[in-house]
Amino acid sequence: MFIDIVPNRGSPPAVLLRESYRDEKGRTQKRTLANLSKLPGDVIEMMKALLNGGALIGTAPKDLAIERSLPHGHVAAVLGTIRKISLDRLILSTAKDAASRRFCDVVVAMMVDRLITPRSKLGFVRAVDEETAATSLGNLLRLGKVKDHEPYEALDWLLERQERIENGLARRHLKDGMLVLYDVSSSYFEGHCCPLAQFGHSRDHRSDRLQIVYGLLCTRDGLPIAIEVFEGNAADPTTLKSQVDKLKARFGIKRVVLIGDRGMITSARIRDDLKTSSLDWITCLRAPQIQALAQGDGPLQLSLFDERDLAEISSPDFPGERLIMCRNRDLAMERARKREALLKATERELARVQANVRRKGSTLRSAAEIGLAVGEVVNAKKVAKHFALDIRDGHFSWSRKIEQIAAEAKLDGIYVIRTSVPKGELSAQNAVQAYKDLSRVERAFRSLKTVDLEIRPIRHWNANRVRAHVFLCMLAYHVEWHLRQRLAPLLFHDTELDRARAARISPVASTEPSASARSKKAIKRNANGDPVHSFAGLIDHLGTMTRNIMRMPQAKTHPFTLLSKSTPLQDQAFKLLDLDPMRVQ
Numbered sequence: 001m002f003i004d005i006v007p008n009r010g011s012p013p014a015v016l017l018r019e020s021y022r023d024e025k026g027r028t029q030k031r032t033l034a035n036l037s038k039l040p041g042d043v044i045e046m047m048k049a050l051l052n053g054g055a056l057i058g059t060a061p062k063d064l065a066i067e068r069s070l071p072h073g074h075v076a077a078v079l080g081t082i083r084k085i086s087l088d089r090l091i092l093s094t095a096k097d098a099a100s101r102r103f104c105d106v107v108v109a110m111m112v113d114r115l116i117t118p119r120s121k122l123g124f125v126r127a128v129d130e131e132t133a134a135t136s137l138g139n140l141l142r143l144g145k146v147k148d149h150e151p152y153e154a155l156d157w158l159l160e161r162q163e164r165i166e167n168g169l170a171r172r173h174l175k176d177g178m179l180v181l182y183d184v185s186s187s188y189f190e191g192h193c194c195p196l197a198q199f200g201h202s203r204d205h206r207s208d209r210l211q212i213v214y215g216l217l218c219t220r221d222g223l224p225i226a227i228e229v230f231e232g233n234a235a236d237p238t239t240l241k242s243q244v245d246k247l248k249a250r251f252g253i254k255r256v257v258l259i260g261d262r263g264m265i266t267s268a269r270i271r272d273d274l275k276t277s278s279l280d281w282i283t284c285l286r287a288p289q290i291q292a293l294a295q296g297d298g299p300l301q302l303s304l305f306d307e308r309d310l311a312e313i314s315s316p317d318f319p320g321e322r323l324i325m326c327r328n329r330d331l332a333m334e335r336a337r338k339r340e341a342l343l344k345a346t347e348r349e350l351a352r353v354q355a356n357v358r359r360k361g362s363t364l365r366s367a368a369e370i371g372l373a374v375g376e377v378v379n380a381k382k383v384a385k386h387f388a389l390d391i392r393d394g395h396f397s398w399s400r401k402i403e404q405i406a407a408e409a410k411l412d413g414i415y416v417i418r419t420s421v422p423k424g425e426l427s428a429q430n431a432v433q434a435y436k437d438l439s440r441v442e443r444a445f446r447s448l449k450t451v452d453l454e455i456r457p458i459r460h461w462n463a464n465r466v467r468a469h470v471f472l473c474m475l476a477y478h479v480e481w482h483l484r485q486r487l488a489p490l491l492f493h494d495t496e497l498d499r500a501r502a503a504r505i506s507p508v509a510s511t512e513p514s515a516s517a518r519s520k521k522a523i524k525r526n527a528n529g530d531p532v533h534s535f536a537g538l539i540d541h542l543g544t545m546t547r548n549i550m551r552m553p554q555a556k557t558h559p560f561t562l563l564s565k566s567t568p569l570q571d572q573a574f575k576l577l578d579l580d581p582m583r584v585q
Helices: 041-051 073-084 087-092 098-116 121-128 150-160 162-173 236-250 267-274 287-294 329-358 367-380 402-410 428-436 439-451 463-490 497-502 515-523 535-542 568-577
Strands: 002-008 011-022 028-035 065-071 179-188 211-219 224-231 257-259 280-284 310-313 322-327 387-392 395-400 414-419 546-552 555-563
Touching (some): 065 073, 073 087, 073 098, 073 463, 073 535, 073 568, 087 098, 087 463, 098 121, 098 463, 121 150, 150 162, 150 463, 162 224, 162 463, 211 236, 211 439, 211 463, 224 236, 224 463, 236 267, 257 428, 267 280, 280 428, 287 414, 310 428, 322 428, 329 367, 329 395, 367 387, 367 395, 463 535, 535 568
Parallel strands (some): 179 257
Antiparallel strands (some): 002 011, 011 028, 065 546, 179 211, 546 555
16 A cells, blocks of 8 residues: 555645555556545655554654663764864774774774863773763764773874874975974873873972973964973973974975974074074074173164064074064063062061061071071062072061162063074064964963863873873864864854954054954854854763664664754854764764
8 A cells, every 4th residue: 555646736636545456467556545635744644654664653652762862962073073184094094904993993982082071091981881881982983892901902002103193194284384383391190100200390380299291293273293202300492302303304394494482492402403404493582692682782772662562683692593572562561560569579578577587586586597588488489589688697678679670671571583584484573473373382282281181180100101192182182173173153262363463563462352252252152143152161062962772662673863953053063064963973
């Protein structure tokens, strides 16, 4: 039997229930069993489904069961982006064996899981195992039963391929003559067994903990390309040589401009590493070097800033190099305010020490005891150089070094860009902006360490596992960078930043947010009226889209997958990503 719809000229079509049969000559014929034209359309559609082998679903809860419901939208967004940028193919490369494919799937799963919910490797196993799954990730990658040791074996497998993967990323995103950003950061350990973990300068302000140091190479847009882990007591400049070798030997880039801060690209590193490798650089002078240029009749004359905030000079102390002087008036005001606040706070503490010395029966009597108390105060705010101290037995007084403070204040807000790139290839304005682009590496470090990926706590003690963990986090941020680019209209990102920069009078001045960015911040919606989120908030919202395994009692052997109805914001996000959440595998 089947339902046949017959056109009826200007009238509504006739809906007939018919059956096929063969006549006495064996010819196929059909006859009408009933006229269904007066039945509602939904009833007719239901009868069509039944006649095609479907099952009737009643209105009672028992007539349709949800066998499993797992958060899916955020997994689809991240995994779909990995597929779209072919990062999984780069990781797997030409390996064809089943073990490599399994390791690759586990690595991809760890990258996705770190972006949606950073957790320990054991927590990851529980989150993707088919029995204890927390999201649809394990199901999409067909991981099945995941053993506790598999993530660690996958990390070992990944570390063996780190050089090849980084080389592949460099081929995709680095070209001759490009500007490359480099900076270092550190993360502390909870344990004491890792040979890489050492005491050093802690950027996390945890000098009581062992730490590791890692250096990150990025494109000028902040896209991470390579990362390297060093011992926790490694000084920043000592990490530069390996990056130069990486760019020249491994990546095969003949000409590149390396951008690093003044603590990284020092005069010694320029002489021993960069010049010998024929690499150009952009960095900044240290404070003592700037003070030397400003002394007497030196080339750094403050009168140059009377009508402008940028000037290019030369100095015999830096032969063959360009020096670009900059003065940021807002920065100068902030430094003056901060200095005065530190001086006043220190004076309040010094006054307490002085009162204690003068008090009858005080324990602070000897010059040595008073010196220890005073030293603790003036060193706490790093302003000891600005005070003249008079310490004797039973006596303590102090005064500000007015002339020294005034000399330092003259250089407030002044910094000097140092570069080897000829003027014909890079203007002074572009050199300043290139150096300021180092903030994008700092943004990457923030995402790696605290905001999204939580590289710490580091739960490994084996040195190679630590390196693999850090590399995995870098790959996850590589994916996050692409996600942020595509989802920028739904985030608080300034999508008109380049236009706002071009509108500035000078690159020394801070870039004011564009009108669209100010509007986003004020009304929490974009120009289309869509609500805007932080990156983590948007990922969480996408996670409310669930992937449901459905089953009907009348057809127990035929489960089907159904996604929850998407919200308008989810629809817009997947439209920007150019992904269909149902088809991501």
